[in-house]
Every structure is written in C-alpha cells, then in structure tokens.
Amino acid sequence: CSVLLFPGQGSQAVGMGRGLLGYPRVRELYAAASRVLGYDLLELSLHGPQEDLDRTVHCQPAVFVASLAAVEKLHHLKPQVIENCVAAAGFSVGEFAALVFAGAMEFSEDASCGAQQQRMASSSTLPCAASGLLSGCRELAVHPCHSSLDGARLKPPSFPQALQFLRKNSSKYHFRRTKMLPVSGAFHTRLMEPAVEPLARVLKTIDVKKPLVAVYSNVSGNRYTHPTHIRKLLGEQVVSPVKWEQTMHAVYQREKGAAFPSTFEVGPGTQLGSILRSCNMQAWKSYSHVDVMEGSQDPEPGTPEALH
Numbered sequence: 001c002s003v004l005l006f007p008g009q010g011s012q013a014v015g016m017g018r019g020l021l022g023y024p025r026v027r028e029l030y031a032a033a034s035r036v037l038g039y040d041l042l043e044l045s046l047h048g049p050q051e052d053l054d055r056t057v058h059c060q061p062a063v064f065v066a067s068l069a070a071v072e073k074l075h076h077l078k079p080q081v082i083e084n085c086v087a088a089a090g091f092s093v094g095e096f097a098a099l100v101f102a103g104a105m106e107f108s109e110d111a112s113c114g115a116q117q118q119r120m121a122s123s124s125t126l127p128c129a130a131s132g133l134l135s136g137c138r139e140l141a142v143h144p145c146h147s148s149l150d151g152a153r154l155k156p157p158s159f160p161q162a163l164q165f166l167r168k169n170s171s172k173y174h175f176r177r178t179k180m181l182p183v184s185g186a187f188h189t190r191l192m193e194p195a196v197e198p199l200a201r202v203l204k205t206i207d208v209k210k211p212l213v214a215v216y217s218n219v220s221g222n223r224y225t226h227p228t229h230i231r232k233l234l235g236e237q238v239v240s241p242v243k244w245e246q247t248m249h250a251v252y253q254r255e256k257g258a259a260f261p262s263t264f265e266v267g268p269g270t271q272l273g274s275i276l277r278s279c280n281m282q283a284w285k286s287y288s289h290v291d292v293m294e295g296s297q298d299p300e301p302g303t304p305e306a307l308h
Contacts, residue, residue: 001086001261003251004101005276006067008092008242009187011269012059014048016066018294023076026069032108033065041065056187060093067097067267068107070290074264077307081264087214087223089247091272092187095218095237102211104230192238200235214251221246248279263287264307 020026030042044053045062053059067090075082090098099105167178208227215224219233221243252260260283265272270289277284290307 001084002081003261003263004071004085004088004098005263005265005272006088006090006094006097006101007063007265007267007269007272008090008094009056009059009063011267011271012053012063012066013268013293014050014053015046015294016062016268016292017042017045017069019292020066020069020073023069023073025072029065029069029072029107033061036108037061063267064093064097066292067094068100070266070292071101073292074266074290074307081262085213086261087216087251088211089216089251090218091244092218092237092242094267095215095234097267098215099211099230102213102215104209104211104215104224104227105206187238190239195238196235199238200231203231203235206231216247216250218242218244218247221250223250244275245279248276248283252280252283260286264290266290268292 017026017030027042030045034041041058041061044058045066053062071082088098088102090096096105100107166173166175170178208230210227211224211230215230216222217224217229217233217237219236219240224230224233254260260280263273263276263283263286265287267290273284273287273289276287288307
C-alpha cells in the first residue's frame, strides 16, 4: 500500500512543473487553472520571477497544481502506487490538493475556492514577512507548554524590520538558527480571522464528497469522517496551527512488526520527507519524492529514491 504527501506554501521554486510537461493531462491541468485564475500559471511557474512566485496569491495555486501534476507523473510511471493508495495528507494548501486527489472535491471548484481564499487572505493581512526560529533558550522553549495560547501566536512579530532585527541579534538572544520563510501572510494564526467567514461561505457552495482514501486534517491531525467535517475544518485551517507531527503519527501508526507503506511526496521540495525522517525513521525508509523540476540530480546512495 502507499501514502501520498502534498507540500504547502514555501516549497515553490521557479522551474517547477518543467519536469512534468511530457506526462498526460499535465498541460490540461495548468490550462484549466489559468482559466480560473485569470493569468498564465504555467508561465509564472516555469519562468518566475521568484519574487512574484513567492506572493501568496501566486504560490498557493502554483504549488497546488504542481502537486496534482506530480500525481499524474506518478500514475504514469507507477500506476500501482495510485491504485493501492490508502491515505493522503497535505500541509496547508497541500490539504486541498490531497482532497482533490482523494475525490472529495473537484479540481476546478477547488482551484476557484483557492483563488478566492488567496484574495481574501491578501486583503486580510498586514504587510508582513515570516521567520522560522530555532531557539536554544530554555525559558522560550518551556513557556508555551504552560500557556493557553497556541504556538503560532507565540511567534515573534512578523513585520520585516522586526524579523531582521532578530536575525542580526540571534546570538544575543541565544537563537540557534533563524530563517526567512518565503510566505507573505500570517497563515495559521489568529491574524487571519477576517478571512474565516468569507471562506466558509465559499466552502458552502462547493460539492464536497466522502474521500475515496483516508485524508487527514491539518486542524485536528485526524482522519476526515464526513463531508461536513471537511467543510468545517477547512474553514478553520487558515487560523489554526498545522498539526503535522500529530498527522504523521496518525498516518503511520502500526502494530509492532507491521510493514510501513511506501510514501511519495508529490510536489516541489522534499520538506515533508525531512519531517517524516525526524518523526518516524522506519516510515521514511520507504519514502520517495516525485520530482517536478527538470534535470535534478539523482539521489545519493542511501537516500530515498526520487522519481525522474
């Protein structure tokens, strides 16, 4: 059996999709998305510039379509993987792609919903940036455990000047590592609350079906059980932390001695594979990445397989 993982915003890179264009239905997916979005998504994905691709209004549909195009590549090269798939999970916007793959939502409706979500998100967010922070400060690490606030709200201020200050003074504050993230909104935090109600109205207009394979929610970390469950939690996703580690534990929970499924990350980047390696080394040993870039290097011996 197999599991598919769909990446989220931040995995985008200029050139993604180039390695997929020779496979059936890929150009049709990009053409359909471009009609909904009102601009040439394939051109932007292939040629950028990166600054434009990093904008939320562009990168979310770009990652969404590239991931579903990667599924087409996987289906062409290894049809048995799709036929034997038992579960799918997606990080942030990747959850929408997972639901489309599982037959719970139609591609055109989801692309339209995503376009409206991005417009609402853009109008609901102050100009900001985001930073990943790994702290060596014991007090900072312990404090969230005793707080009623969710982790996302404990992140540093998201204005670019504040983040640059933190980066320059990382040694002073005992930060082990800082990294600017290629996102343009405060997604999965309460700063996105103005987008919740409009998104819920859009979701009510979409025909949501029971998934054909198990799909896991970012909000709960658990498997969806009913179409109304999908609508409710997708509406909450934009303001809720992504419970990805909990999701990985739910997907790969096995009785002792039971074999792990083959896992395929479909879309740009290998971030989800890296997280899987940290969460569950045994599951990671059966991990592969479905490459979306042209001319990528073959994996080094001892690393997971990449499908070229």
